[in-house]
Amino acid sequence: MNLKPQRTDVLVVGAGPAGIAAAIAAATHGSKVLVLDDNAAEGGQIWRRDIATTLNPARPEVQDARQAALRAAFHKSGAELLPGRRVVDAPRPGILHTIADTPAGPMPESFAWDRLILATGARERFMPFPGWTLPGVVGAGGLQALVKGGYPVAGRRVIVAGTGPLLLAVAAHLRHYGARIVCIVEQAALSQLAPFAASLWSHPAKVKQGIRYRAALANVPYSIGWWPVAVEKASSGILVRLTNGKRTLAEPCDLLACGFHLVPNTELAELLGCKRNGDVVDVNEQQQTSVPGIFCAGEPTGIAGLDAALVQGEIAGLAAAGQTQHSSVLRRKRAKEHAFGQRLNTAFRLRPEVCSLSGPETIVCRCEDVNFAQLQGHDSWTEAKLQTRCGMGPCQGRICGPAVQSLFGWRTTSVRPPIFPVPIGAFGNNDSESLEDLTKFQETE
Amino acid sequence: MSEGVTATKTVTIWINGSASRVPSGSVVSAAMLAAGEPCRRSISGEPRTALCGMGICFECRAVVDGVTQQRTCQLVCREGMRVETQS
Numbered sequence: 001m002n003l004k005p006q007r008t009d010v011l012v013v014g015a016g017p018a019g020i021a022a023a024i025a026a027a028t029h030g031s032k033v034l035v036l037d038d039n040a041a042e043g044g045q046i047w048r049r050d051i052a053t054t055l056n057p058a059r060p061e062v063q064d065a066r067q068a069a070l071r072a073a074f075h076k077s078g079a080e081l082l083p084g085r086r087v088v089d090a091p092r093p094g095i096l097h098t099i100a101d102t103p104a105g106p107m108p109e110s111f112a113w114d115r116l117i118l119a120t121g122a123r124e125r126f127m128p129f130p131g132w133t134l135p136g137v138v139g140a141g142g143l144q145a146l147v148k149g150g151y152p153v154a155g156r157r158v159i160v161a162g163t164g165p166l167l168l169a170v171a172a173h174l175r176h177y178g179a180r181i182v183c184i185v186e187q188a189a190l191s192q193l194a195p196f197a198a199s200l201w202s203h204p205a206k207v208k209q210g211i212r213y214r215a216a217l218a219n220v221p222y223s224i225g226w227w228p229v230a231v232e233k234a235s236s237g238i239l240v241r242l243t244n245g246k247r248t249l250a251e252p253c254d255l256l257a258c259g260f261h262l263v264p265n266t267e268l269a270e271l272l273g274c275k276r277n278g279d280v281v282d283v284n285e286q287q288q289t290s291v292p293g294i295f296c297a298g299e300p301t302g303i304a305g306l307d308a309a310l311v312q313g314e315i316a317g318l319a320a321a322g323q324t325q326h327s328s329v330l331r332r333k334r335a336k337e338h339a340f341g342q343r344l345n346t347a348f349r350l351r352p353e354v355c356s357l358s359g360p361e362t363i364v365c366r367c368e369d370v371n372f373a374q375l376q377g378h379d380s381w382t383e384a385k386l387q388t389r390c391g392m393g394p395c396q397g398r399i400c401g402p403a404v405q406s407l408f409g410w411r412t413t414s415v416r417p418p419i420f421p422v423p424i425g426a427f428g429n430n431d432s433e434s435l436e437d438l439t440k441f442q443e444t445e
Numbered sequence: 446m447s448e449g450v451t452a453t454k455t456v457t458i459w460i461n462g463s464a465s466r467v468p469s470g471s472v473v474s475a476a477m478l479a480a481g482e483p484c485r486r487s488i489s490g491e492p493r494t495a496l497c498g499m500g501i502c503f504e505c506r507a508v509v510d511g512v513t514q515q516r517t518c519q520l521v522c523r524e525g526m527r528v529e530t531q532s
Contacts, residue, residue: 038500040521045499051470084519086500101515103523123501135483135494145498145518150471151478265501366496366504369489394503394514399496421503423514 003110005095008034010320011113012079013087013096013268016044017306018298018313019119020070023079025317026117033079034111036098038086042074043067044121045141046306050148052177070310085109088418090272099422106423115293115320118269118281119313122299124166124259125402127350128364128372129357131231132258136238140170140259147177154178157253159240161185161228163348164261165210165305172216174257181220182253185242187227187260188348196347203340205307227354231256245353261348263402264300270415285331286324287316295320304341311337355406364407365400367393372407381410394421458526473517473528474498474505484517486532507531 010026012019015037027033035042041049047067074081085098094114100107124139131137138146140160147153158179160171163186171184186193200207229248230241237254269281274289276282280302287295295316298309311333318326358364360373370390378384381391381404390404391397391412396419397404401412454469460480467476474495477484483492484507495505500519508529509515517528 038519040519051468101519103510105512123497123499126496133487133491133493135478135492138478138495139497139502142496142498146472146475146478146495149475149498149518150468150522151475363487363491366487366493366502369487369491394506395501399502421514 003097003108005110005112006034007112008032008114010034010115010117010317011036011096011111012117012119012317013037014044014119014121014298015039015042015081015083016119016121016298016309017046017070018121018309018316019044019117020074021310021313022117022119022295022297022317022320024070024073024077025314025323026115026321027077027079027317029318029321029323031115031321033077035079035081036085036087036096036111037081037083040083042071042081042083045145047071048145048148051150052148086420087268088420088422090268090417099420115295116272117287117313117316117320118272118274118289118294118296118300119298119309119316120265120268120300122262122264122303123398125261125263125406126258126399127162127260127354127357127406128362128403129228129230130359130362131238133363133366134231134233134238136254137231137256137258140166140257142259143255143257144170144173147174147179153255155180156255157182157237158255158257159183159185159228159242159251159253160257161187161226161240161242162259162261163187163350163354164259165344165348166259166262168210168213168217168222170257171220172213175216175220181217182251183221183223183242184217185226185228186222186224187351187354189225189351192347192349193224196343199343202336206340227351227357228256228258229357260350260354261345262299262303264303265398266300267396267398267415267419269294269296269300271417271419286319287312288319302338302341303345304337305344308334308337308341350406358407364403365390365393367395367400370400375404375408378408382413384408384410385413396420456522456524456526458522458524458528460528461530467522469522471522473507473509473515473520473522473526475518476522477505477507477517477528483530485530490532492530 009031010033012023012035023035085100089097096111159182226244232239242249281296281300297312297316358372362372368389370388374388455466456469484505493504496502505518507517
């Protein structure tokens with residue numbers, strides 16, 4: 001198998017807003033830029049392509065002018081997008097290994113970079129509760145992605161629950177596609193949300209967007225200070241039990257779209273040895289991590305939303321292209337969005353009740369079917385992992401890790417390659433030691 | 446064409462042996478959810494469908510054209526594709 005690395009000045013991992021902004025900045029300042037992404041097209045999750053739009057351009061487009069402009073600038077910039085690839089290993093400084101799933105089987109590739117920009121985005125946080133593994137319970141962003149991918153949601157009764165600004169965006173999108181939104185259920189207390197809302201005066205664009213969502217969701221109940229406690233199968237669809245701590249309601253629906261804000265994707269940064277600050281990747285003024293030549297932008301440096309991702313991406317791209325004297329305008333913008341992110345995370349922090357919804361039988365690790373009772377009594381993530389296999393399935397703790405941190409206070413331990421499962425034999429058996437490590441990976445099923 | 450301007454292209458895939466006609470460009474996990482078929486059965490036998498929709502959670506793994514462990518939320522339906530619940 002030929003694994004001769006493709007060389008580039010700047011390698012960007014992730015083609016969401018931060019990665020796109022970084023790639024444009026670096027490419028327009030003379031760097032050769034390659035951009036890797038796991039998905040089929042650029043846009044990340046927030047700008048994921050909608051097949052309805054692709055199929056029928058006459059359909060009213062959700063895409064805003066800024067998104068269209070950035071996509072156009074990206075395609076003109078000279079940066080090359082390499083979609084459908086997941087990064088699995090960083091065997092030595094300056095090299096990343098990727099896998100692409102192709103109809104002909106998994107295809108390994110290798111990339112050699114001078115500067116690396118990590119724009120790996122975020123995922124939803126899922127909190128276990130009885131019934132959360134039933135078909136019909138989907139992530140909030142998860143259902144939005146499925147609908148963009150052709151799931152016919154028209155006429156379905158949907159409850160959108162959890163926490164975070166994503167809930168409103170998802171509900172508005174689903175309703176646009178004809179879903180019957182039963183209610184939106186936000187766990188944050190009004191006393192947390194009110195100061196956040198009041199602080200938005202300095203972000204008029206975000207206020208406008210909020211007003212647009214509310215208008216799109218006219219007549220849909222928005223229950224603040226409520227949360228889901230259990231889901232059961234019903235004769236038709238599912239039954240979702242909701243509470244505000246005093247009263248409990250049972251609402252029938254077809255789908256529960258449920259997510260509890262976002263968790264930064266820091267696995268690749270950790271594999272590369274970049275220092276974390278709490279749960280996020282530590283970066284300096286240039287968006288450079290603790291490892292020289294490796295930059296990080298967007299949600300992995302702290303959940304702060306689209307505007308933060310764009311400005312951080314631009315700064316990272318400029319810095320990676322050697323333009324370290326970026327303007328004070330960019331720095332001010334970044335500081336403002338960073339402050340917004342901190343207020344966001346305070347407003348939508350989890351209430352303690354949401355961290356104790358599991359019953360003894362509630363599955364926490366979906367890959368290995370490890371339940372809450374099996375995890376009780378262990379002292380650490382490492383011990384629980386060894387005893388129960390929690391976090392050792394193919395998602396490698398990406399879903400149960402943040403849940404376990406909220407449930408037990410355990411922090412996930414060091415990241416080891418491959419950071420995504422590699423089918424046995426994908427790299428053949430004739431390559432370097434690190435590739436031998438890769439092939440040692442055991443599929444779990 | 447009798448269906449007029451609302452016509453969109455479709456492809457037919459086979460989900461656990463039954464034909465499903467879906468808009469072209471549909472992702473496989475969305476087609477499976479619409480068909481009411483689980484993507485996989487968990488270690489303890491529970492039916493599971495896509496959770497994250499973005500390739501992270503691995504709940505949407507299914508057997509696609511005989512190949513196991515395929516993340517169906519990252520996979521676009523191709524004409525004649527055969528998809529089976531993975532157990």
